[in-house]
Amino acid sequence: MPSAVLTMPFVNPQTGPFYVEGAEAGDTLALHLADLSPARNFGASCTIPLFGGLTSIDRTATLQDPLPERTWIYEVDRERWTVAFQAQASDLRLELPMDPMLGTVGVAPAAGEVRSSLVPDTFGGNMDSQEMRAGATCYLGINVDGALFSVGDGHYRQGEGEACGTAVEGAMDVTLVVDLIKGGAPAWPRIETDDHLAVVGSSRPLEDAWRVSQVGMVMWLGELYGLDKLDAYQLLSHISQAPLANVVDANYSAVTKVAKALLPRADAYRGMHRHLREVAAIHDRAVHHDLLLRCSAMMLATASRYCSRNSESPSADLNDRPARLRSSGLVPLCGTSGRIAGPDMAAGDGTMAAASRPA
Numbered sequence: 001m002p003s004a005v006l007t008m009p010f011v012n013p014q015t016g017p018f019y020v021e022g023a024e025a026g027d028t029l030a031l032h033l034a035d036l037s038p039a040r041n042f043g044a045s046c047t048i049p050l051f052g053g054l055t056s057i058d059r060t061a062t063l064q065d066p067l068p069e070r071t072w073i074y075e076v077d078r079e080r081w082t083v084a085f086q087a088q089a090s091d092l093r094l095e096l097p098m099d100p101m102l103g104t105v106g107v108a109p110a111a112g113e114v115r116s117s118l119v120p121d122t123f124g125g126n127m128d129s130q131e132m133r134a135g136a137t138c139y140l141g142i143n144v145d146g147a148l149f150s151v152g153d154g155h156y157r158q159g160e161g162e163a164c165g166t167a168v169e170g171a172m173d174v175t176l177v178v179d180l181i182k183g184g185a186p187a188w189p190r191i192e193t194d195d196h197l198a199v200v201g202s203s204r205p206l207e208d209a210w211r212v213s214q215v216g217m218v219m220w221l222g223e224l225y226g227l228d229k230l231d232a233y234q235l236l237s238h239i240s241q242a243p244l245a246n247v248v249d250a251n252y253s254a255v256t257k258v259a260k261a262l263l264p265r266a267d268a269y270r271g272m273h274r275h276l277r278e279v280a281a282i283h284d285r286a287v288h289h290d291l292l293l294r295c296s297a298m299m300l301a302t303a304s305r306y307c308s309r310n311s312e313s314p315s316a317d318l319n320d321r322p323a324r325l326r327s328s329g330l331v332p333l334c335g336t337s338g339r340i341a342g343p344d345m346a347a348g349d350g351t352m353a354a355a356s357r358p359a
Contacts, residue, residue: 102153124189199214
């Protein structure tokens, strides 16, 4: 049962904080999610007393008893890239596509304030936005020297709003690419993907969270296209999407999202998202290159042992050996050509890659 293993409100552990050299208050931190991969073969979701969108809570008090506790375990199928929902009161079983995201991405608050990692606000935090997937770049205003950013709250899948209060929660292997933009701190978290711009607002009531995100997008459109406030407001009224992020935390989070295809091309933060995508691709090629090198070394060692064992058989052709090695499982790991191409290893200035495993 959740109550047997959880101590509220200490239920949202983070990896961090990370100190970014040169970061100062008023700067902008760019965090690119290069890769999100489940670190376990299962995820979990549950109902927790006095927590969730459709039950009595301390801030929405009623005379009804809390909903009963229940836990659902979701099996992860990496090959099919699914998580399995199994109903507990019937035989219904569904395979749902996996859609990894991070529920919590944030920097330290201003003025030395200490905030629970359950709370989303201007500094980011527990926004639970589905936009925080691999391939997204998040821009956060920095409040303290070093930024002190943290990430966590891995979700293998989550519906908009996180209705019951928990997603399919699970440990996540995370690869981040981090860069620092001097100045230009946004008032609220901004997210950029290949296809969309988004702003996350967090507040209560929910309509104020929506208003915050809408105003944030009006400001961003003004910066990108030189629009005055009313022109940006008018344009946004006809092109925005407004997905819910969370309706269960201490602050609710709402997203205002605009498709890039509806707008002229503009390089937010001088093309930072595109730059970080390129850095992530270089990192990915470097990892693959290292794997090829290690596999090649294993192949050579195996081939050497094979030649030693078969020196009495001069008729053995070297061209036969890859087929023999493929049967050992080494060649498929490396590809069948046996050629290794070295990638361009040059990385962009001011970037660093950090791998972490949020709990």
